[in-house]
Amino acid sequence: xxxxxxxxxxxxxxxxxxxxxxxxxxxxxxxxxxxxxxxxxxxxxxxxxxxxxxxxxxxxxxxxxxxxxxxxxxxxxxxxxxxxxxxxxxxxxxxxxxxxxxxxxxxxxxxxxxxxxxxxxxxxxxxxxxxxxxxxxxxxxxxxxxxxxxxxxxxxxxxxxxxxxxxxxxxxxxxxxxxxxxxxxxxxxxxxxxxxxxxxxxxxxxxxxxxxxxxxxxxxxxxxxxxxxxxxxxxxxxxxxxxxxxxxxxxxxxxxxxxxxxxxxxxxxxxxxxxxxxxxxxxxxxxxxxxxxxxxxxxxxxxxxxxxxxxxxxxxxxxxxxxxxxxxxxxxxxxxxxxxxxxxxxxxxxxxxxxxxxxxxxxxxxxxxxxxxxxxxxxxxxxxxxxxxxxxxxxxxxxxxxxxxxxxxxxxxxxxxxxxxxxxxxxxxxxxxxxxxxxxxxxxxxxxxxxx
Amino acid sequence: xxxxxxxxxxxxxxxxxxxxxxxxxxxxxxxxxxxxxxxxxxxxxxxxxxxxxxxxxxxxxxxxxxxxxxxxxxxxxxxxxxxxxxxxxxxxxxxxxxxxxxxxxxxxxxxxxxxxxxxxxxxxxxxxxxxxxxxxxxxxxxxxxxxxxxxxxxxxxxxxxxxxxxxxxxxxxxxxxxxxxxxxxxxxxxxxxxxxxxxxxxxxxxxxxxxxxxxxxxxxxxxxxxxxxxxxxxxxxxxxxxxxxxxxxxxxxxxxxxxxxxxxxxxxxx
Numbered sequence: 001x002x003x004x005x006x007x008x009x010x011x012x013x014x015x016x017x018x019x020x021x022x023x024x025x026x027x028x029x030x031x032x033x034x035x036x037x038x039x040x041x042x043x044x045x046x047x048x049x050x051x052x053x054x055x056x057x058x059x060x061x062x063x064x065x066x067x068x069x070x071x072x073x074x075x076x077x078x079x080x081x082x083x084x085x086x087x088x089x090x091x092x093x094x095x096x097x098x099x100x101x102x103x104x105x106x107x108x109x110x111x112x113x114x115x116x117x118x119x120x121x122x123x124x125x126x127x128x129x130x131x132x133x134x135x136x137x138x139x140x141x142x143x144x145x146x147x148x149x150x151x152x153x154x155x156x157x158x159x160x161x162x163x164x165x166x167x168x169x170x171x172x173x174x175x176x177x178x179x180x181x182x183x184x185x186x187x188x189x190x191x192x193x194x195x196x197x198x199x200x201x202x203x204x205x206x207x208x209x210x211x212x213x214x215x216x217x218x219x220x221x222x223x224x225x226x227x228x229x230x231x232x233x234x235x236x237x238x239x240x241x242x243x244x245x246x247x248x249x250x251x252x253x254x255x256x257x258x259x260x261x262x263x264x265x266x267x268x269x270x271x272x273x274x275x276x277x278x279x280x281x282x283x284x285x286x287x288x289x290x291x292x293x294x295x296x297x298x299x300x301x302x303x304x305x306x307x308x309x310x311x312x313x314x315x316x317x318x319x320x321x322x323x324x325x326x327x328x329x330x331x332x333x334x335x336x337x338x339x340x341x342x343x344x345x346x347x348x349x350x351x352x353x354x355x356x357x358x359x360x361x362x363x364x365x366x367x368x369x370x371x372x373x374x375x376x377x378x379x380x381x382x383x384x385x386x387x388x389x390x391x392x393x394x395x396x397x398x399x400x401x402x403x404x405x406x407x408x409x410x411x412x413x414x415x416x417x418x419x420x421x422x423x424x425x426x427x428x429x430x431x432x433x434x435x436x437x438x439x440x441x442x443x444x445x446x447x448x449x450x451x452x
Numbered sequence: 453x454x455x456x457x458x459x460x461x462x463x464x465x466x467x468x469x470x471x472x473x474x475x476x477x478x479x480x481x482x483x484x485x486x487x488x489x490x491x492x493x494x495x496x497x498x499x500x501x502x503x504x505x506x507x508x509x510x511x512x513x514x515x516x517x518x519x520x521x522x523x524x525x526x527x528x529x530x531x532x533x534x535x536x537x538x539x540x541x542x543x544x545x546x547x548x549x550x551x552x553x554x555x556x557x558x559x560x561x562x563x564x565x566x567x568x569x570x571x572x573x574x575x576x577x578x579x580x581x582x583x584x585x586x587x588x589x590x591x592x593x594x595x596x597x598x599x600x601x602x603x604x605x606x607x608x609x610x611x612x613x614x615x616x617x618x619x620x621x622x623x624x625x626x627x628x629x630x631x632x633x634x635x636x637x638x639x640x641x642x643x644x645x646x647x648x649x650x651x652x653x654x655x656x657x658x659x660x661x662x663x664x665x666x667x668x669x670x671x672x673x674x675x676x677x678x679x680x681x682x683x684x685x686x687x688x689x690x691x692x693x694x695x696x697x698x699x700x701x702x703x704x705x706x707x708x709x710x711x712x713x714x715x716x717x718x719x720x721x722x
Contacts, residue, residue, distance in 0.1 A: 011681070011685045011686070012686070014681070015678060015681050015682065015685070015686065018674060018677060018678050018681070019678055021674065022671055022674040022675060022678065025667055025670065025671050025674075026668075026671045026703075028667070029664045029667050029668060029671075035661070035662070035663050035664075036663070036664060061662045061664070061667050062662050065662055171659075181657055181658065224571075224572035228571060228572050228574070229574075229575060230572045230573065230574070230575060230578075231575050231578060232575065246575075247575035247576060247578060247655070248575075248576070248578055248579040248654060248655060250654065257654075257657065259654070259655065259656070259657050261656070376656065376657035377657070378653075378657035378658070382659070383650075383653050383659050386646075386649055386650070386653075386659055387650070390646040390649075390650075393642065393646075394639075394642055394643055394646060397638075397639050397642055398639055401635045401636075401638075401639060435624070
């Protein structure tokens with residue numbers, strides 16, 4: 001057990017684990033995954049390159065991070081980090097100092113001879129070191145004077161940074177256990193129960209808001225030169241409480257965050273026959289440039305037709321072609337065509353909002369141009385561990401690296417009627433600058449002693 | 453890009469090139485005055501470069517942070533700024549210009565090749581986290597690139613027998629500056645990654661999605677983390693440390709140049 005504890009607390013172990021973790025992640029990114037490749041290309045890869053597909057299905061990044069071996073390495077890394085940190089704190093609590101000698105700190109040496117007995121040289125050195133604000137002390141057996149500067153902050157900076165990393169590790173299991181993440185789709189002006197609006201869900205159910213009624217109102221979108229979508233938003237009413245939202249400004253409700261992800265057009269189409277309305281729906285359009293297709297069964301069980309719908313936000317004609325001059329709805333027009341199988345039943349109706357056309361005795365009215373919006377609804381608690389880890393880790397990292405921990409040791413040995421002073425300098429990070437400082441300090445100290 | 457931006461940028465590129473030639477000529481042919489002129493040329497180039505960024509900012513209405521060209525434009529500006537600051541703090545590091553200038557030219561060239569279409573800021577970028585995330589990304593990038601330059605100069609001085617290499621800064625100084633720059637970059641990249649995760653949580657509902665850019669940001673940070681552990685904990689110094697500084701940049705270079713080809717997910721929105 002002790003061996004295992006030592007193995008886990010070893011810094012070499014930590015470096016090897018870190019290396020394995022990093023290498024695995026790096027290699028996994030070279031494989032295509034469902035994140036980087038469309039559904040269509042994924043299926044094509046399965047059919048055309050089964051070997052690549054097999055590797056990607058098992059070892060691409062989203063897969064490899066859930067693989068038991070990788071999770072095992074991650075857990076080991078977490079334990080190693082925690083153990084190293086605990087061991088360092090225990091050593092500090094026992095000794096109340098950081099043992100430079102035991103770390104691979106940089107050191108260099110220099111020798112100088114002083115005329116004078118070791119006791120006098122020692123007394124003078126202590127006085128001069130303390131005057132320069134070094135924490136100086138004499139070793140128990142006498143011949144060594146040691147002095148330190150910049151220790152405590154740097155050590156604790158390192159400890160707190162690693163504790164911050166340990167906190168970040170906790171975020172993954174907490175997220176896995178607590179997450180509810182859903183994609184919902186809402187149509188402007190149409191009240192929808194939350195559970196009915198969900199199109200995809202990850203994690204547990206959102207029981208506290210399943211029955212909440214959502215309604216999207218006052219949608220707005222901004223375009224740049226009619227081409228680029230620069231922002232969009234609206235008002236989301238949840239159970240009677242309306243809140244404005246836009247990209248980067250989500251709605252918070254009951255611990256859930258409603259974040260807008262996408263939007264599209266949703267023309268409200270009403271089709272009425274002799275016996276009354278047979279179709280009254282918002283058509284959420286997803287294929288703006290190529291058109292969407294919807295079933296149309298006016299007879300309610302009779303022959304099925306299909307309705308092909310193409311929306312032009314800024315309608316124009318170029319010769320015989322129907323085009324849209326921009327993405328912004330400056331002159332919205334809807335093209336509606338009816339098909340039976342592959343056969344088009346007529347040339348199509350071009351309707352602006354409020355206009356009506358006729359098809360085989362049916363009146364087809366484009367009642368209003370609404371929008372649909374896609375939102376991500378999230379609640380999970382792992383992000384708080386990320387926040388905690390970062391608030392601890394980042395400032396601690398700054399403290400650790402900005403503190404210039406260094407130690408001087410003067411070994412005083414009687415020699416040739418005087419004292420041979422063997423000076424050693426230890427610095428964790430800045431050896432070249434420490435060497436310069438030490439040489440100047442030593443020269444000043446020893447010149448001062450000689451001048452007495 | 454606009455005509456003004458084009459003129460300023462090409463003038464800056466010309467002066468960066470002249471600066472590089474002056475640094476190199478001064479070192480190779482032992483002309484002590486030339487690196488001084490090289491610095492003045494780089495300072496003038498930096499001023500014009502700043503003007504190019506300002507022109508683009510005015511034309512697009514946003515700080516240049518989107519897509520390859522704008523990242524190159526701003527990233528190189530930060531890299532040169534880090535070089536100027538380091539040069540001021542450590543006068544012995546003046547000759548780093550011979551490595552920094554060609555890197556600046558390469559990165560700017562790649563950015564121009566990618567295309568400089570004027571575009572407004574996309575919805576996902578309209579967040580205060582943008583400034584934090586991108587600022588620290590550039591600081592990290594600048595630190596790592598100059599650490600790479602220190603590593604290269606170390607090896608040249610260590611291996612080279614010709615007199616020209618003797619004029620490069622001391623090995624100990626190069627080794628230590630490389631470490632300091634890596635530490636600076638590591639701290640900055642920690643803030644970059646952290647702020648990116650928090651931004652992603654507010655934007656996409658998840659703080660980490662393992663998309664290639666996020667994964668390679670973590671990988672490059674861990675590469676430098678291993679770098680620091682090897683140097684500080686296991687005592688790697690000198691030639692080994694120089695090679696570490698050179699090889700570690702590979703991770704950042706792949707993140708910057710390579711991963712964009714693999715996935716547009718990180719930057720394509722709405």
